[in-house]
Amino acid sequence: MAGSTKGWLALGLVLGVLVTMVGVSTWAGPVRPAEVRVGIVTFLSGAAAAPFGIPARNAAEVIISELNAGRVPAPYNTPGIGGVPIRPVIIDEAGGAEKQVAEFRRLVLDERVDLVIGYISSADCLAVAPVAEELRALLVMFDCGTNQIFEERSYRYVFRTHGHQILDNVGAARYILRIRPQVATIAGINQNYAWGQDSWNTFRESMRKLKPEVRVLAEQFPRLFAGEYSAELSALLAARPDVIHTSFWGGDLESFLIQGLPRRIYERSTLVLTTGDTVLPRLGQQIPPGVVIGARGPHGALAPNVPLNRWFREVYTNRFNVRPVYPSYHMSQALFGVKHAYEKALAANRGTWPTKEQVAAALRGATFDTPSGTIRMALGNGHQAVEGVAYGITSRFNTATKEMELTQVFHFPAECVNPPEGMKSEEWIARGFPGARCP
Amino acid sequence: MNQLLIIAVDGLVFASWLFLVSVGLSLIYGVLRILNIAHGSLFAVGAYAGASLVVAYSAAGLWPPGALGVLLVGALAAGLVAGPLIERGIVRWTYGREPVMQLLVTFSVFLILEDLTKLVWGVSPYYAYQPYQLLGQVRIGGIDYPAYSFLVLLVAALVGAGLWWFVRRTRFGRVVVAVIHDPEISVAMGVNLSRVYVTTFALGSVLAALGGAFTAPMISVVPGIGVEVIVLAFAVVVVGGLGSLEGAAVGALLIGLVRAAAVHLLPVLELFTIYLVMAAVLLVRPLGLFGRVEARRI
Numbered sequence: 157m158a159g160s161t162k163g164w165l166a167l168g169l170v171l172g173v174l175v176t177m178v179g180v181s182t183w184a185g186p187v188r189p190a191e192v193r194v195g196i197v198t199f200l201s202g203a204a205a206a207p208f209g210i211p212a213r214n215a216a217e218v219i220i221s222e223l224n225a226g227r228v229p230a231p232y233n234t235p236g237i238g239g240v241p242i243r244p245v246i247i248d249e250a251g252g253a254e255k256q257v258a259e260f261r262r263l264v265l266d267e268r269v270d271l272v273i274g275y276i277s278s279a280d281c282l283a284v285a286p287v288a289e290e291l292r293a294l295l296v297m298f299d300c301g302t303n304q305i306f307e308e309r310s311y312r313y314v315f316r317t318h319g320h321q322i323l324d325n326v327g328a329a330r331y332i333l334r335i336r337p338q339v340a341t342i343a344g345i346n347q348n349y350a351w352g353q354d355s356w357n358t359f360r361e362s363m364r365k366l367k368p369e370v371r372v373l374a375e376q377f378p379r380l381f382a383g384e385y386s387a388e389l390s391a392l393l394a395a396r397p398d399v400i401h402t403s404f405w406g407g408d409l410e411s412f413l414i415q416g417l418p419r420r421i422y423e424r425s426t427l428v429l430t431t432g433d434t435v436l437p438r439l440g441q442q443i444p445p446g447v448v449i450g451a452r453g454p455h456g457a458l459a460p461n462v463p464l465n466r467w468f469r470e471v472y473t474n475r476f477n478v479r480p481v482y483p484s485y486h487m488s489q490a491l492f493g494v495k496h497a498y499e500k501a502l503a504a505n506r507g508t509w510p511t512k513e514q515v516a517a518a519l520r521g522a523t524f525d526t527p528s529g530t531i532r533m534a535l536g537n538g539h540q541a542v543e544g545v546a547y548g549i550t551s552r553f554n555t556a557t558k559e560m561e562l563t564q565v566f567h568f569p570a571e572c573v574n575p576p577e578g579m580k581s582e583e584w585i586a587r588g589f590p591g592a593r594c595p
Numbered sequence: 596m597n598q599l600l601i602i603a604v605d606g607l608v609f610a611s612w613l614f615l616v617s618v619g620l621s622l623i624y625g626v627l628r629i630l631n632i633a634h635g636s637l638f639a640v641g642a643y644a645g646a647s648l649v650v651a652y653s654a655a656g657l658w659p660p661g662a663l664g665v666l667l668v669g670a671l672a673a674g675l676v677a678g679p680l681i682e683r684g685i686v687r688w689t690y691g692r693e694p695v696m697q698l699l700v701t702f703s704v705f706l707i708l709e710d711l712t713k714l715v716w717g718v719s720p721y722y723a724y725q726p727y728q729l730l731g732q733v734r735i736g737g738i739d740y741p742a743y744s745f746l747v748l749l750v751a752a753l754v755g756a757g758l759w760w761f762v763r764r765t766r767f768g769r770v771v772v773a774v775i776h777d778p779e780i781s782v783a784m785g786v787n788l789s790r791v792y793v794t795t796f797a798l799g800s801v802l803a804a805l806g807g808a809f810t811a812p813m814i815s816v817v818p819g820i821g822v823e824v825i826v827l828a829f830a831v832v833v834v835g836g837l838g839s840l841e842g843a844a845v846g847a848l849l850i851g852l853v854r855a856a857a858v859h860l861l862p863v864l865e866l867f868t869i870y871l872v873m874a875a876v877l878l879v880r881p882l883g884l885f886g887r888v889e890a891r892r893i
Contacts, residue, residue, distance in 0.1 A: 203819045206718050348866050376858065379866050381823050383814045384612065386744060387605035387858040393738040394601060394859075407720060410815030414724045418732055418741040442724065 188509045189270070191243040192236070194220075194494070195263035197256065197274025198299075198487075200248040203381055207406040207434045208276050208483040212299060213246060215484035216273070218475050219468075219491050220244050229467050231525060237498045238509075245269055249276060253283035260284045264293040271296060271512070273490045276483065278302035278350060285314045294512050296519075298490035299483050301351060301452070303581045306536025313512070315519055317493040317531060318486045319543045322581040323573040324403070324430045324452050325355050327545035329362035330573070330594065331448065332399055335549065335564055336426060339367070343374035343397035343425070345388055347408060352377060355403035355430060361585050373397045383411045389419050397425050405431045413442060422446060433457055434481045436559045443560050447550045454528045455485035457562055458546035465527040479557075489526045489541070493533075496524035532570065535577055542570040568594060601736045602855045608744045610851025611751035615809065617828035618754060618843045619802030625838030626775055626795040629689070632701040633681060634803045635825030636708035640677055641804025642820060643716045645669035646811040649723035662726045663746070670808035671801060677708075678800025682793050690792075705821070713818055720815040727812035747809055754802065758840055771795065775838075830869050834876045836883030845884055849876075 196216050199209025220242045222228050226235035236242050245267050247259055256275070263269050271294035275281045281300035288295035288311075295314045297305070301321035305314075332339055342363055346352030356375065363370045373395040376388045389412075392400055400421070404412055409431065416422065422444045429435070433451035435443065451458045456479070459465045468488060472480040480488075497519035501510035504518065521538030524531055534542045548562030572594035575584035584590065620634045648669040649662050681704055689697045730742035762768040773781045774791050782788050806824070814820070831850060835842025850872050857868045864871075876884060 201713070201718070201818065203817060206720055206817060210718065374862070376862050377865065381819065383820065383823060384609065384810075386608050386740075387855045390601050390605050390738055390740075391859050391862070394598065394736075407815040407817040407820075410720060410722070411813065414722070414727065414815065415741075415813055417724075418728050418743075419739045420732070438720065439722070442722070 186509045186511060188238075189240060191241050192498070193243050193245060193267065193269040195260075195267065195269035195272035195274065196244050196246045197249050197259065197263075197272060197280075198246070198483075199250055199276055200246075202250040203406050204276055205250075207409075207481075208299065209249065211434075211481050212276070212483040212487040214476050215472065215480055215487040216244060216246070216491065218471050219488055222471055223491070223495065229463050232464075232492060232495055234499070237495050238502045249274065249280060253277075253279045256280045257283050257287050260287055260293075260295075261291070264288075264291050270294070271494065271515075273298050273487070273494065275300050278304075281305060281316075285311060288314050292512070294516060296490045296494060299486045302354065306540040307580045310537055311539055313516055315493070315516075315533070315539045316536075317489040317533070317541045319453055319541060319545070319570070319574060320581075321351070321355055321403075321452075322358055322575065322585075323543070323545045323568075323570075324450055325358035325401075326362045326573045326585070326589070327547060327568050328359055328401065328428050328430055328448070328450060329366055330568055331450075331547035331566055332363070332426070332428060333366055334566060335448075336398065339370065339398045339426075341371050341373045341395075341397040342399045342401065343372065343376070343392055343395055344401045345374075345376040345378070345385070345392060345412070346401075346403050347380045348377040349380050352380075352403055356401065358581070358585065359401045359428075359430075361582075365585060365588050381408060383408065385412050385415050389416060389421060393419060393421060393424060399428060400425045401428045401430070403430045405434065410435055410439060413439060417442060417444065431482070434483070437478055437481065440558050441553050441560070443550055445550050445552060445560070447560075448547055449550060449562055450545065450547050451482040451485075452545070453482065453485070453543045454546045454567060455482035456480065457559065458548060458565060458567075459485065459527060460529050460567075462525075462527070462529065464525060468527040485526070485528050489528060489531055492526050493519060493522070493524055493531065493541075497522060534570070535574065537577075542574040544569045545573050597736045598859060601738065602859050603852070604735050604740065605858070606848075606852035606855035608740070608748060608851075609855060610848045611748040612806075612810065613827060613831050613847035613851055614844055615747065615751045615754060616803070616806035616824050617831040617847060618758065618840065619799040619806070620825075620828045621832040621835065621838055621840060621843040622758070622802065623796060623799035624832065625840070626771055627686075627690075627792055628694075628838075629686065629697045629701065630694070630829075630837075631686075631796075631799065632698065632825060633704040633708060634799070634828060635821035635823075636705045636712065637674065637677060637800050637803035637821075638807040638810075638824045638828075639712055639818075639821035640708060641670045641673045641807025642811040642814075642816050643712055643721065643807075644673040644804065645808030646721035646723035646816045647716065649725060649812065650721060653723075653725045659725065659729055662723075662729065666726060666808040666811070667805075670805040673808070674801030674804035675797060677804070678797035679793055681800070682796035686796065687789070687792065705825070709818070709821060712821075718818055720817045721811070722815060723811045725812070743812065750805070750809055754805070755840070755844055762840070767791075767794070827869065830873050833883055834873050836880075836886030839883070839885035839887075842883055842885030846876075849884075 198212045199205045224241045273296045276299040278300045297316040303320040344356040346356040428448040430450040432449035433456035501514040501518035546567045548565035550560040551563040576591045645666045732739040831846045835846030854868045857864045
């Protein structure tokens with residue numbers, strides 16, 4: 157009996173040691189999961205769905221399925237993330253910032269996603285970022301434009317893998333002065349909310365710094381989703397500025413262009429559309445020659461001719477019968493940034509699955525390839541990407557692509573259109589772009 | 596002087612569009628005493644119906660001016676199908692109930708129609724710009740206006756005149772006026788109240804859809820356009836006096852002119868002009884410009 161008791165005790169001791177060892181090995185790092193669950197938040201309904209949300213979701217779907225199948229060109233030619241398949245959990249961004257904060261909590265706490273890639277609206281980014289920090293959940297913002305996020309405070313778990321609105325509008329000003337150096341007067345028509353006002357202020361102040369004698373003739377701020385711009389067009393036509401800047405997007409941009417055509421606004425002024433790439437495939441010949449088109453970075457019609465971009469355009473177009481536009485490119489930047497960071501952390505961890513802190517450390521200050529070229533996480537202590545920006549001007553209608561072709565395309569590198577680390581955008585512009593290196 | 600002329604033309608163009616999109620709301624309130632929130636989505640249904648018919652018509656390569664007739668057909672079809680269905684199917688059960696309940700019911704109809712339009716037409720935009728560019732330009736004060744804007748002005752004037760004639764000069768119109776003043780006595784005199792209600796609701800729906808159909812060529816027809824319109828239409832009929840057709844016309848004109856002046860002279864105020872006009876009018880006349888005080892029945 158005594159011998160048997162000793163035997164049980166010995167067995168218990170061995171078992172105890174084994175359990176402790178397993179426990180210790182678990183604590184050393186998370187076990188390799190069966191899947192990487194990625195929350196994806198983008199507009200699936202409302203006015204921002206068709207121009208931005210759906211092209212972004214489409215990009216996520218096609219890239220994730222190609223990544224899981226291991227069909228993406230190098231350096232992303234290994235399946236999934238470190239061999240683990242990616243499982244998207246896609247939710248609608250509609251409903252306002254408060255709802256998105258609740259949805260973010262639900263994604264992290266109930267759906268148990270490993271990270272969230274999301275947000276087109278700047279208001280949603282501003283609201284969700286502190287919550288991500290509080291929950292210690294990885295958040296990669298993929299499309300929102302406000303420059304406030306990393307200029308106002310610093311984050312540990314929050315990243316943005318594309319440039320903010322400063323580059324769109326500094327780039328637009330530099331481009332205009334390059335193709336129309338004689339420009340003397342400007343005007344703007346922008347939606348009356350943060351995005352429209354910030355975009356116009358950045359463009360106007362950049363123009364004033366780059367060419368102080370430029371005069372502002374009109375500043376129109378119709379309400380968001382107004383759709384009817386007859387009086388605003390009259391005011392712009394009567395003012396006769398050399399250049400009209402607009403950061404309109406979606407249905408508002410399309411309605412403005414449709415209403416501007418019979419009013420010959422294009423004959424009097426050069427229009428600058430900072431989000432123009434999204435309407436090129438939609439409006440075809442409704443956009444006349446001589447309109448300046450931006451894509452919030454080197455995306456869409458202005459993307460570089462690199463293998464990743466050729467692959468992306470092909471798989472996207474084959475699946476959705478339309479080419480990707482800039483929100484699709486922004487989504488690709490987020491997904492490739494995440495894959496790059498995970499695999500970098502995995503390698504540094506010698507094959508052990510990384511913690512989110514290790515993934516965050518790997519993404520901080522990273523440099524990675526995307527269909528839009530190489531992205532550097534250079535601002536906001538390595539959490540905010542910088543990228544270059546490209547602009548072109550419409551020339552003639554291409555019957556094969558059913559789009560207006562772009563000519564006089566100029567690419568401004570990241571160090572030309574982004575403030576240096578540690579300096580706020582407004583200050584950078586006000587001080588005359590110190591440190592900017594432009595070709 | 597030139598600027599004043601441009602402000603007047605812009606104001607008139609915007610006012611005619613405002614009248615077209617809001618008069619149906621006022622008509623339905625005038626007769627049924629229901630604030631029809633679904634008016635916004637009936638506008639959207641009209642815009643989608645008009646746009647999709649114009650797209651099909653233009654793709655078929657038919658006689659281009661016929662596209663204008665197609666817009667009219669789209670509006671009539673949308674309004675005449677949706678109007679009676681909504682009134683007979685849902686709204687009539689709310690007659691005599693609390694106004695809050697009626698408001699909630701028409702709001703739910705609005706939400707249902709918003710989703711139905713997405714189900715039928717999808718979320719991708721529709722472009723029906725052919726009629727907009729068909730009629731050429733008119734040069735006023737040195738700048739070009741699309742002649743289409745003046746066609747909308749003409750349609751709005753015809754709708755206004757037609758409604759006035761209908762209410763004041765036809766037998767059915769007089770019955771409608773009698774119902775507005777006293778539904779109970781009208782029934783006692785042999786008026787078929789249901790018929791008056793369903794006809795008025797259908798007419799109001801056709802007017803909402805007409806506003807949508809004639810707006811479609813100017814815009815990118817996308818989900819959500821109905822929300823914007825119901826806010827504007829509500830402001831117009833409140834300024835004019837709920838239920839008054841003359842009020843809708845004068846309210847639209849007032850808001851149109853003030854907004855055009857703001858766009859040209861003080862653009863920062865543009866966003867608030869509609870609400871400024873509304874607040875100013877309601878301060879002086881709480882029931883709107885043409886609103887009448889009603890005796891409460893006990």
